[in-house]
Amino acid sequence: MPSELVWLIFLLPLFSFVIISLFFRPFLNNRPKLGGYITIAALLGSLGLSIWALFEVMAAPGHSIPIPDINWVVIEGGLTIHLGLILDSLTAVMLLVVIIVSLMVQIYSQGYMKGDPGYHRYYAFMSLFTASMLGLVLADNLLFVYVFWEMVGLCSYLLIGFWFHRPEAANAAKKAFIVTRLGDFGFLAAILLLYFNTGTFDIGQLNTLAAGGALAGTVLTWAAIGIFAGAAGKSAQFPLHVWLPDAMEGPTPVSALIHAATMVAAGVFLVARTFPLFAHSMEAMTTVAVIGGFTAIFAATMGLVMTDIKRVLAYSTISQLGYMMLGLGTGGVAIGIFHLFNHAFFKALLFLGAGSVNHATGTFDMRRMGGLRRFMPWTYATFLIASISIAGIWPLAGFWSKDEILVSALQAQPILFYLAMITVFMTAFYMFRVVFMTFGGDYRGGEEGHGKPHESPAVMVMPMVVLAILAVVSGFWNVTGQFGALFGHGHTQGFAEGFFGILTHALPWISLILAGLGILLAYAIYSARWLSAERIGAMFKPLYTLFLRKYWLDELYEQVIVRLVLLKGLFAAFQAVDSYGVDGAVNGLAKGVMASGKAIRRAHSGQLQLYGLFIGIGIIVILACFYLFG
């Protein structure tokens, strides 16, 4: 395909952003839906192009297509930066994920955001968000990855804080930006370090250098860890995960996009993109695997106790991202990205479902829901499918990718494997806890003053159905090993052989049993009520509190580190130095000069006799000196 068309993949949504932001508010404010249509049309165009690109990549030798560069900055003898794109299997898959999820979210938003005064702003930002993520996926050098990386961060800032008049939203937006920027510092440092040692920003060249051993040792390890710091910020890995649960302050479709395909996917993608740098450093691989594995179980524990449906989903995202990192750190690109691919569809679906529930009840608090399956059968059915998929039940999408991660973890990091197994149980439990609390039992009234619950309009249900189908079938891509083959590993086999053959192994059965137990426990507590949630909560009171208060990390970061140590401590000290030290010294000096001026003025009395006296004394002193020392 012509390379101009590849550029169009991310330029189309960018144009949509420019058109909406420049012309709509002033000229077309009375045509609210048009902005959405433009966004959707742009994404349909990109979708067509990216499907084309995928087929080209599948057919191309080495699954990679070269695209000519454009010069951006050239400082002769100093620095040359090109603007270039890359089109390989990783890009092609990511394009597909980003565009499909974004498209579904935009269609859904036509219903969800109906009547919001910021409608145009919403679609403008959403277009820019998608464009930035597509640019990030397509960029062929680290600097441009960083550029789009920051743009993605900006867009999530703008969208999380979309309802900026609510202080919580404004705070959450700021928190997201600053916490991820802390990670970006590591990424930027890694870029500088790599450039200093290799003289290039080009990812392909860096990967080749790392693979060839020219880039190795501590430099490589530090660079990889720096990149991972950036990835951990964006992909909400411990200890930088704190922004993601708060990010639900934005409109729910935004959460769907952030949690599935754009913001958080960026981190996992970056590690995959620069994977050879990690692969050739034992320490870096271990770091990724350990942080990923730990985050998976750590976030799952908090998901167990939350009562806000979006918060449960948020912790579930963090946990699943941990799985992806674990897959990358123990297996390879294909394994981690395959889970990203599957997760994108079911997680987007879960959030759209949560949005639909909110649309019906006016609340996100599960304690006020219940019994919704009767009122909203479509939402219930699709949400259930997504929950089964994320719980990892055969043969839905989540099962296939999670199984691969477990297998590779078992081989490389046995301890992490056991943690991941426990996480499988927790995942199934907290997801079905949501299902039973939200859709099972009787309706508990929803938000005060909100009417009777109802199914959402077709424009919202339709994208959910599409995503539900994907949440079932997306995993089939690698049943035959085709997905792995696209990334150059694994072997291919017949569909039936892979589909049923997997059940002849022990591991999938163990994880299926664990997931089943999780579902059973959730059923026992929240549906059949064989066990009382309150009593269990009381039994494990310290643990329950620990999870509910999120390990007090928010308090540690905000109250202790930011407020106490930095703002009231260090920064206040600097401020004091500035006011009383530096400036005080200057003012003191000025006062001193004035005072000495006054003192000297007394000497300048203008009386000749006095001057004469001084001269006389002076002469005597000088003569005395000559006499004594001369």
Add this chain to the structure above:
Amino acid sequence: MDFNYLSTIIFLPAVGAVLIAFVPGLSGRLIKWLSAIFTLVPLGLSIYLFAIFDRASGAIQFEEKLSWIPAINAHYHLGVDGISLPLVILMALLGFLVVLISWKIDLRPREYFAWLLLLETSILGVFCSLDLLLFFLFWEIEVIPMYFLISIWGTGRKEYSATKYVIYTLFGSAFMLAGILSLYFATGSLSMVEIAQGGLAMVQSVIPAAGVFWLLFIGFAVKLPVFPLHTWLPDAHTDAPTAVSVVLAGALLKMGGYGMIRICVSIFPDVAREFALILIILAVVNVLYGAAVTMRQTDLKRMIAYSSVSHMGYVLLGIFALSQVSLVGATMQMFSHGIITGLLFAMAGLVMHNSKERDLRKLGGLARQMPVIAVVFSVAGLASLGLPTTSGFAAEFLVFVGSFTSTAVVGIKLWTLLGVLGIVITAGYILWMLQRVFYGPPQDKFNKVKDADILERVYMFVFVAVIMGVGIYPAILTDVIQAGVMPVMRLLGG
């Protein structure tokens, strides 16, 4: 080159100032139009120079040289190269925009605009002078309009701030003059070009080269400003009228950075290398300390003023990293910061003027009442925190790359990384500031507050267009700047 472009650019505003000051019976409206014309023409000319500038040549271009005081070998010698041309454009652009920003000034407009135009002449003169005495002359002239502008049209403790500004500047100039005289007595020349080319016969002079370097450096360090010589800046910015803050932060600080490149580094390359590490540490202190103190401010303008201290640290870092890329980055940063902070002050001025409130603790929710200002303020803020696609990112990134890869200074990597840490704090205070001013529930007391009018939208658009243009395609500036940096690198022996 028959037409004296540079002299025309420099002195047109001064001619305007004289006209406004001495032609009797001009109405306020006419004065503003005259000011606009006498600043628009130099802007046009400087853009024309930019267009015809020979990017392949590292030489001084559009040179003008007349014998001025033969007895001391002083010349009226003007010229620009790739380093000064962007700064000339910066000043010419800000010079025109501040006239628009000052459109609502009704207190003694005759004097106000005369001083404003004279200020522009003096700053342009500094950037174009190639003779040390001429340079010093323009440098000193600038203090006079500044003093009156702050002390008459300012707010708060304006007399205190104006006086403080003058004393600091004169303090710096005293050192600078001593440095210039030492140079003159050692070489017998006042031409920056000749002295730089001739190498240092200084070594034989009474005062060692390092001494002269430091004398000059202190003069420039006050202007940039460099910690601990910076405390005049927050006071002056806070109490100055909006337009003056824009010029002050936008163009005036750059005189310091420009002087360091043109004189300290070009004339004393060896000394610069010897003391580079100390200066780089000072730069990092500027960045982090400045950012930390910014975080603690509660006054809108004071906050932006302190952020300048932090951002100028990157200029200092870029200059004394002494690599080609870092010097290009430092020059870029001067230009970029000029536009970005200019816009920040203009927006802060609008917020203060329209809402009659400048305390961050009392502001809030203004995004509903002034949406246009909110958007533009946000763009400026994001540019200031170095968001890609804005000029702030391009400039800071070049400084980082250039400094990190510099081989001139031992241990610079660690210091550069510490400097990079500044971008996190910057994000913190910028977003906090935006939140405090614009987000949160709208407040009733601001219900009648006006958004930007048409004239204000026009200049906002120009600012934003430049920020984004340079950010998306930095080569438009780097092509020119690198031509100017090449000869400096040759002097450094690199």
